[in-house]
Amino acid sequence: MTDNLLFLVFIVCIGILMLVIGFFMLFHKSQLKIAEQQKRFHEEQVLHHQNLLKAAVASQDLERKRVGKDLHDSIGTSLAVLRLAMENFERLHQVKDSHLQKFFLECKTKIDFIVHSCRNISHNLSPEIFTLNTLSESIEELAASVFVTEGVHLEADQSTWNYLDTLTEEQAINLYRILEELLNNTIKHANASSIFVYFRTQDQRLHIKYHDNGCGIKEQVRVGHGVQHIESRILVLDGKYEVEEKQTPGYNLHFSFPLNN
Amino acid sequence: MKPASYIKMSKLSFWYMGIFVPGIVLLPIAYAIKKYPILDKALKVIFLYLLTAGITNVIAAVLAFNNKNNLFLLHAYSAIEFALLSIYFFLLVEKLFVKQLILSIIVLYVIYCLLNVAFVQRIDQFNTYTRSIQAIMISGYSLYYLYTGIGNFVSNRKKGPHYWIALGLITYFMSSLVQFSFSNFFSTYFTREIKFWLWNFHATMVLLMYLFFFKAYAICKE
Numbered sequence: 001m002t003d004n005l006l007f008l009v010f011i012v013c014i015g016i017l018m019l020v021i022g023f024f025m026l027f028h029k030s031q032l033k034i035a036e037q038q039k040r041f042h043e044e045q046v047l048h049h050q051n052l053l054k055a056a057v058a059s060q061d062l063e064r065k066r067v068g069k070d071l072h073d074s075i076g077t078s079l080a081v082l083r084l085a086m087e088n089f090e091r092l093h094q095v096k097d098s099h100l101q102k103f104f105l106e107c108k109t110k111i112d113f114i115v116h117s118c119r120n121i122s123h124n125l126s127p128e129i130f131t132l133n134t135l136s137e138s139i140e141e142l143a144a145s146v147f148v149t150e151g152v153h154l155e156a157d158q159s160t161w162n163y164l165d166t167l168t169e170e171q172a173i174n175l176y177r178i179l180e181e182l183l184n185n186t187i188k189h190a191n192a193s194s195i196f197v198y199f200r201t202q203d204q205r206l207h208i209k210y211h212d213n214g215c216g217i218k219e220q221v222r223v224g225h226g227v228q229h230i231e232s233r234i235l236v237l238d239g240k241y242e243v244e245e246k247q248t249p250g251y252n253l254h255f256s257f258p259l260n261n
Numbered sequence: 262m263k264p265a266s267y268i269k270m271s272k273l274s275f276w277y278m279g280i281f282v283p284g285i286v287l288l289p290i291a292y293a294i295k296k297y298p299i300l301d302k303a304l305k306v307i308f309l310y311l312l313t314a315g316i317t318n319v320i321a322a323v324l325a326f327n328n329k330n331n332l333f334l335l336h337a338y339s340a341i342e343f344a345l346l347s348i349y350f351f352l353l354v355e356k357l358f359v360k361q362l363i364l365s366i367i368v369l370y371v372i373y374c375l376l377n378v379a380f381v382q383r384i385d386q387f388n389t390y391t392r393s394i395q396a397i398m399i400s401g402y403s404l405y406y407l408y409t410g411i412g413n414f415v416s417n418r419k420k421g422p423h424y425w426i427a428l429g430l431i432t433y434f435m436s437s438l439v440q441f442s443f444s445n446f447f448s449t450y451f452t453r454e455i456k457f458w459l460w461n462f463h464a465t466m467v468l469l470m471y472l473f474f475f476k477a478y479a480i481c482k483e
Contacts, residue, residue, distance in 0.1 A: 003382075003390075003445045005443075005446065008389060008390075008443060009442075011393045011394065012393070012439055012443075015396065015435065019404075025408055030411050033412035
């Protein structure tokens with residue numbers, strides 16, 4: 001036997017070392033691949049969820065618009081025709097009986113009330129922010145309405161309102177709905193007298209700060225449908241939000257979304 | 262006088278190492294013939310390698326039956342085996358630099374084999390110096406290929422068979438590295454019984470490699 005054992009032992013050691021390092025590298029790379037695949041899968045899931053949410057919100061808005069329009073055009077018009085028919089009947093038959101006159105007056109008052117309610121419901125379902133009004137005008141209307149019905153003063157920073165009217169239709173609807181939901185929560189739960197809304201643009205994003213002087217957010221409201229609704233709308237806008245609880249008393253929400261969405 | 266159990270074991274080993282394991286090569290060969298039209302170039306090279314291994318085994322067995330030293334075959338077979346397996350990986354890898362490196366390694370290895378047989382290890386001895394280097398090189402190729410293709414072997418059906426072939430090659434060459442390196446030492450200093458065990462282990466590793474190749478051809482699809 002003339003083999004150089006030292007040389008052969010050296011070769012075997014090199015081989016074992018290569019095997020160990022090789023398998024370590026294979027294992028490490030496979031772990032990285034798995035992590036990468038999991039991350040991609042998670043991102044796809046989030047995107048899918050977001051798309052589903054967008055589709056759901058868009059379809060909800062479309063349905064609200066359709067119901068609002070039907071309510072306004074169909075029932076509102078029918079009631080107006082009914083009122084006109086009553087007036088024609090009164091004029092043609094020269095109703096003199098005081099009971100009958102009183103009855104007609106009551107009916108017309110009721111019809112007017114129903115027509116007014118229909119208009120309000122229709123408007124709530126489908127605000128005319130993309131037909132007749134701009135978003136800023138719609139927010140002004142909303143503020144006036146809240147003040148008249150609930151006595152809550154809504155103050156909005158109007159210095160950057162020109163940005164609001166450049167938003168896309170989808171963004172405008174979502175922003176309007178978020179503000180509407182926030183107002184609803186404040187009125188229902190916060191016992192506030194004033195609400196402040198600030199708009200600011202920075203880094204191609206629209207930042208909105210909502211603040212009320214009420215008692216702050218309660219746990220049951222935090223997980224309620226209204227809050228979920230707000231979260232969904234912000235998500236649809238590809239936005240981010242943060243509830244600032246300790247800065248000032250009351251409820252403080254800061255949310256933002258990209259303008260060029 | 263040998264004990265009865267030893268004679269029994271040596272007969273069993275003879276059938277296992279001499280007939281059964283070399284015969285198993287027919288399994289992947291049969292599958293390769295069946296699927297030959299849909300095999301890519303690299304798998305055809307493995308088919309050629311299996312044919313070479315099969316024929317070499319038959320010749321070696323015939324020589325052994327006639328009590329003739331068949332180790333000279335191993336010297337030639339090592340060079341051919343290495344060249345074929347290198348060509349296999351040459352066809353698989355994508356980087357030009359690695360392709361060129363593999364071609365250079367083939368040339369260098371063949372020269373190394375010739376120099377070894379001419380000046381270092383006689384033709385009737387085990388070629389431990391070349392065979393051990395060969396085992397490391399083939400395992401290195403396989404590890405490199407597995408490393409570059411990780412994560413794609415299941416999703417990419419073209420790469421699936423090569424995954425099994427690379428695994429088979431690593432299994433055989435790395436597990437036999439010690440044996441390849443110390444064959445002459447074992448022949449000189451180990452008892453016949455221990456040598457049987459070692460060569461049975463080697464045969465089992467060959468068997469495993471052939472089964473991996475069989476799997477590779479089995480999953481091969483158009």
